[in-house]
Amino acid sequence: MIEIERILISGIGVVSPIGISTQDFYNNLINEKYSHTIETTAFPGHGDDKRTARLTQEQKNSIDKLINGSESMPNTAKYAIYAVDSALKDAGLNESNLLNKRVAVIIGNNDAESDVFDNYIKTGRFVKYGYSSYNISKGVSDYFKLNALNLCVHNACASSNMAMDLAFTMLKNKLVDIIVVGGADSFSLRNYAGFNSLKSLSQSTCKPFSSFRDGITVTEGAGIVILERESDMVKRKKSAYCEVLGIGSSNDAYHLTHPEKNGIIMAVEKAFKYSGITYKDVEYIMPHGTGTPTNDETESAIIKEVYPDKKNLKGICSIKGTVGHMMGAAGAVATVAICMIYKNGILPPSSKSIPQDEVCDVKVITEAIKDDNIGIFVNHSFGFGGNNSVVVLRNYN
Template identity: 30%
Template structure:
């Protein structure tokens, strides 16, 4: 079994179009949630989200590429570029044959669906662009990343709702650890902030109209976001041999299924994923200093997650720090775990714990240290990142300081 390390990371989200700006926002406890701005937003009940405003694809892509790339693919390619450049890897030759990409997304090319439904149903046109299918398919981002960098190894997309990118990164970790690949690009992306995307979520009645306040007693729902996060997972010996900067080590992964309800989470299912990740990493509860929580700001998630963590960690739960960065970058659905892993790397590498902003009132059912409102300096050597999805699908990743 090979050791697996992170040697590059990239992101695009409402807090910033790269990793340094995103980490700066984490340190400052800055919110990326604002008024939504797109066609027919006035018809929506929910009009806030963590939107990337003034997105100009022409800055990075030519006209032909834009015809092929839905927004979720554009986000992914920009994040992948940052991650690969930081890693210093060149995938020409033999390395490209043993490198691949696994990405997560829940909606795929939702903007493309939305635009073309309008063309056919609202405008009454009988033809759509011939690139609609390759633009909207869920594997489009993974395929374009593989083509951009010549990644000829395992390449595919995982769709497990809000756990998509954690499942993707867990699978990438397992491939490198097993020797199936030397390097994997992994993470996730989502671009659901369009009329149809927000209208669909409105129907669930879990959305906040004003702010995301995870674990606060007066929380009133989640807030959608958009963006991407991509990481370079690399064989430790390969990274060390080429003198790469190692940002963190990926040491464990576990997944579980509640097999219970399509939308209501189970504390038992979440707990099994948490304890499974620690077991896979050969870590004890007292080794974990920080958890990046799923922390959506809904009563169902927050109480269930706190109960799962309390049970999994026992008496050590009182010494844990756990925060939800969704309070800042919103819930990026299939891409959310990838953006949240940035906060885990920051905790290990920089000794800074990202806060849960918007926290106003203690909730006795969420009585953990949720790092309220202000970032904290703390030395931690091992962390977890939680993702619990609709359908009862749970995925937890463990990282360690190198």
């Protein structure tokens, strides 16, 4: 019988308006410290009365100081490289111990290099860097001199979870040794205008599962995790944040923007089957939790159907009320948050979720709680076009 190795997360990195270090990011989640402001750069009449969460100039300057040649890079590439640098350092990986390793890069993304496109709309000219999502993963691979496959995954807001799905399969099959995986998306005026036309933008702040919810808060940044096989980490005497038990993805193609319950349940059941767990094993869920009426109602209905007795399900922990919706990077940023929860044993509140909508009858965590004995965490990520991806994580000890 062939022994299948465990796949572990050895390092994490994040770029977000609430922190460009994992500790600052996590502390601000716990303390519900957010930075949402009225968007001042929107196309005229396309959401100039709505709020976004954007990186500060100080944060951007800090990123630029770290990255050689940053002046010629679009924002998404910079965010990805900065988060990857943090994650590699956290994993204890450097140029010397990566030298003879096959290291792949898989980045989930929603809108390519959005600032390049936004500049084209204003000036009619593309900068020499070009407008291509592939430049993001290739830029990371080239910057760190990594020598295996690099690619970008486009599956709307499920992109980074689906990137994780591909990475997990590649490592299980020993096609590579290490995978740098996650998501990156800088703020996009085109996406912002699109969500505004769909009446999906919040005028205040995102309030997942609240009766006062009125839409998403668009944000920007990156989330990166390093995936390794257990045997390699044992050799390096490196501890892990958690184990990736399994991932289930689906595309129901039901509707361009409306989530479909059965298609999402298909992804959940695939993830459970691959992981060898049942709904009774799940303790916490990191929901997609966009704060839109339709998404939250559908996701609540799914949770109630999949977890009929809810006895072992301790709670639903949504972070978009604080950090906002990071588009293609949303799933990866949620995974970074879960890793920090495993490390610290404190779950952040689902910011702005009070009062909870009676229709969304699920156990939403509304204040920080201590739990030093977390087992299985499930991370939901859903995107336009029926793209759904569910990651199952387990504490590693």
